[in-house]
Amino acid sequence: MGIELLTTTRSFRRRLDLTRPVERRDLLECLDIAVQAPSGSNRQPWRFLVVQDDETKQRIAEFYRKGFEANLAGRTPRPDQLGDLASSRYLAEHLGEVPALVFVCSLGRLPEPASPPRLASFYGSIYPAVWNFMLALRERGLGSCLTTAHLAYEREVADLLGIPFDEVTQVAMVPVAHLLPGHDGPGRRAPAAEVTLWDRWA
Numbered sequence: 615m616g617i618e619l620l621t622t623t624r625s626f627r628r629r630l631d632l633t634r635p636v637e638r639r640d641l642l643e644c645l646d647i648a649v650q651a652p653s654g655s656n657r658q659p660w661r662f663l664v665v666q667d668d669e670t671k672q673r674i675a676e677f678y679r680k681g682f683e684a685n686l687a688g689r690t691p692r693p694d695q696l697g698d699l700a701s702s703r704y705l706a707e708h709l710g711e712v713p714a715l716v717f718v719c720s721l722g723r724l725p726e727p728a729s730p731p732r733l734a735s736f737y738g739s740i741y742p743a744v745w746n747f748m749l750a751l752r753e754r755g756l757g758s759c760l761t762t763a764h765l766a767y768e769r770e771v772a773d774l775l776g777i778p779f780d781e782v783t784q785v786a787m788v789p790v791a792h793l794l795p796g797h798d799g800p801g802r803r804a805p806a807a808e809v810t811l812w813d814r815w816a
């Protein structure tokens with residue numbers, strides 16, 4: 615797949631099959647690809663917590679929806695954002711029905727405030743693994759979406775899932791399901807030539 619995989623792996627929300635379970639074996643195979651990602655000093659700070667229990671997913675979905683609504687409050691979306699917004703709302707409404715919710719966590723917790731280099735190293739050592747995971751899923755016909763809306767309730771979700779809050783930071787939650795048929799295409803993006811500078815900023 616190669617380039618096509620890289621350019622057509624989108625945030626899948628409405629195309630998630632809420633009726634078909636996702637096998638642990640498939641998730642583990644994709645997580646094995648996730649952990650091939652780079653991390654600062656090869657620290658491999660990641661931990662993955664996969665939630666498939668229905669009642670737990672419903673409780674997580676309640677926190678997610680509260681975080682999602684708070685993110686929207688006071689924002690007026692641009693017309694070109696309305697489609698994404700409807701899709702995001704669909705996910706928020708159905709999150710508890712998604713077969714697997716994968717919490718990507720990083721060992722440690724940053725001091726507040728953290729310096730830009732520490733922030734870069736902390737988050738930069740985990741997001742490549744998230745993206746590797748999403749690409750590996752997609753190659754197997756599984757869809758996902760990188761989400762952070764629940765993080766406003768990180769502590770509450772940590773308590774619910776038994777995650778030691780002071781020692782482990784949740785960085786993303788990736789809902790995973792089999793992918794329903796649909797259109798695969800590149801995302802709406804400004805061309806690289808418009809956002810690339812050479813030798814000097816201006």
Ligand SMILES: Cc1cc2nc3c(=O)[nH]c(=O)nc-3n(C[C@H](O)[C@H](O)[C@H](O)COP(=O)(O)O)c2cc1C
Nearest residue numbers: 624625626698702705759760761762763764801802
């Ligand atoms: C750091 C980060 C946080 C995100 N959080 C959410 C989220 O909480 N909920 C959601 O539905 N999508 C979330 N997204 C997905 C973006 O909305 C999406 O990547 C963007 O609109 C581009 O769409 P595409 O991925 O389909 O090309 C997040 C993406 C990133 C990179």
